[in-house]
Amino acid sequence: MAMTGVLRPGHAQMRVLDLEESIKFYSDVVGLxxxxxxxxxxxxxxxxxxxxxxxxxxxxxxxxxxxxxxxKVDSHATLLKFDADLQAYGIKTERIPAGELLETGERxxxxxxxxxxxxxxxxxxxxGNGQPYTNPEAWIPEAEHGIAPVRMDHALLYGxxxxxxxxxxxxxxxxxxxxxILLEDGKxxxxxxxxxxxxxxxxxxVRHPExxxxxxxxxxxxxxxxxxxxxxxMSMNRVKIDIGPTRHGVTRGTTIYxxxxxxxxxxxxxxxxxxxxxxxxITWTIDDVGRGIFYHDRALNDAFLxxxx
Amino acid sequence: MSYHSITLEDTGESFRSSETRTVLDxxxxxGKKGIPVGCCGGGCGVCKIEIISGTYRKxxxxxxxxxxxxxxxxxxxxxxxxxxxxxxxxxxxxxxKSVCNDKAVASEVK
Numbered sequence: 529m530a531m532t533g534v535l536r537p538g539h540a541q542m543r544v545l546d547l548e549e550s551i552k553f554y555s556d557v558v559g560l561x562x563x564x565x566x567x568x569x570x571x572x573x574x575x576x577x578x579x580x581x582x583x584x585x586x587x588x589x590x591x592x593x594x595x596x597x598x599x600k601v602d603s604h605a606t607l608l609k610f611d612a613d614l615q616a617y618g619i620k621t622e623r624i625p626a627g628e629l630l631e632t633g634e635r636x637x638x639x640x641x642x643x644x645x646x647x648x649x650x651x652x653x654x655x656g657n658g659q660p661y662t663n664p665e666a667w668i669p670e671a672e673h674g675i676a677p678v679r680m681d682h683a684l685l686y687g688x689x690x691x692x693x694x695x696x697x698x699x700x701x702x703x704x705x706x707x708x709i710l711l712e713d714g715k716x717x718x719x720x721x722x723x724x725x726x727x728x729x730x731x732x733x734v735r736h737p738e739x740x741x742x743x744x745x746x747x748x749x750x751x752x753x754x755x756x757x758x759x760x761x762m763s764m765n766r767v768k769i770d771i772g773p774t775r776h777g778v779t780r781g782t783t784i785y786x787x788x789x790x791x792x793x794x795x796x797x798x799x800x801x802x803x804x805x806x807x808x809x810i811t812w813t814i815d816d817v818g819r820g821i822f823y824h825d826r827a828l829n830d831a832f833l834x835x836x837x
Numbered sequence: 838m839s840y841h842s843i844t845l846e847d848t849g850e851s852f853r854s855s856e857t858r859t860v861l862d863x864x865x866x867x868g869k870k871g872i873p874v875g876c877c878g879g880g881c882g883v884c885k886i887e888i889i890s891g892t893y894r895k896x897x898x899x900x901x902x903x904x905x906x907x908x909x910x911x912x913x914x915x916x917x918x919x920x921x922x923x924x925x926x927x928x929x930x931x932x933x934k935s936v937c938n939d940k941a942v943a944s945e946v947k
Binding site: 545546590591592593768770787788789790791792793830831834835836837 | 873874875876877878879880881883896897898899900901902916932
């Protein structure tokens with residue numbers, strides 16, 4: 529098997545200001561499928577085409593933002609190995625017992641130097657995508673309910689020490705650098721895009737003075753046409769669009785940034801190239817950062833480096 | 838539908854907005870400027886204002902940006918308040934957290 533170790537982003541847990549409003553938003557506007565609620569009052573969702581029980585979890589809190597972002601690894605043995613490797617690297621880890629999150633196995637949690645809680649886990653119940661594993665159809669009615677992304681895809685995190693965070697992800701967990709934006713000095717990263725797969729990014733980070741902030745969690749769509757359809761659905765529902773539909777220079781994905789009812793930014797995007805670990809990373813210089821982030825506007829909007837939760 | 842006059846004391850800018858739009862949305866919908874526009878969901882804090890006079894309706898806002906004391910003193914987020922009378926306000930929030938714009942932060946970068 530070529531893909532080993534960390535397989536993919538598995539789940540993100542976000543804070544919202546009004547739970548009922550947010551359940552309706554993520555169910556009917558984003559078009560995720562609700563899969564459960566727990567004793568803590570958390571509500572669990574998955575994208576229609578995902579097979580594991582949950583990928584996006586919300587809870588009510590007095591400030592919005594990201595609680596944790598988690599990656600699925602290929603086996604329990606790998607989970608134990610990564611836990612040991614992280615500790616050997618000097619990182620404090622915490623074991624969270626199986627079942628603390630619904631239908632999810634034991635998790636290893638640690639903080640990266642951007643101030644974010646990252647988790648690894650190996651097991652989550654396969655509930656399927658609503659189709660049989662023998663002779664399935666191409667899609668199901670949920671594929672047309674709301675924006676209806678096919679999966680929770682990646683996150684862009686904002687925090688101070690993106691170098692230290694990148695080193696942990698690369699040196700301990702086997703991620704590789706796909707693209708970067710360099711500041712004026714030509715050596716300091718303003719931002720990095722990292723992959724643990726053949727996706728152009730599984731996680732990205734921007735250097736930012738406040739720790740633990742989230743720019744967005746992204747949901748994948750199948751086509752540019754579905755990105756346009758997502759924009760129509762956002763307007764029908766008076767969803768605040770930050771920018772788009774447009775294209776990123778970095779990763780070349782077509783995109784919309786928009787905000788949930790608590791001000792958490794989310795992305796609905798399509799495309800982006802396939803990357804491989806042997807590929808030379810792409811570098812963007814600060815004078816062309818506008819084209820790198822928003823390929824058509826060729827300028828950052830005010831919100832890109834400022835508006836986070 | 839009732840319309841009210843919203844006046845920004847800092848610039849003297851004024852616009853008419855209905856009770857069905859937030860103060861921020863009312864401003865932005867007319868192409869007016871003065872209050873920074875961020876997440877529009879009560880989360881990011883860039884549209885923080887202080888309401889000097891007038892009455893308004895409000896919804897839950899992030900405690901990271903609006904403390905209990907803020908709220909008691911009419912310091913709110915423009916994206917989470919709806920005018921129920923004419924309003925006069927001061928702009929407190931700003932777009933100021935950028936690494937690119939903030940030399941102090943950039944100089945700390947190793």
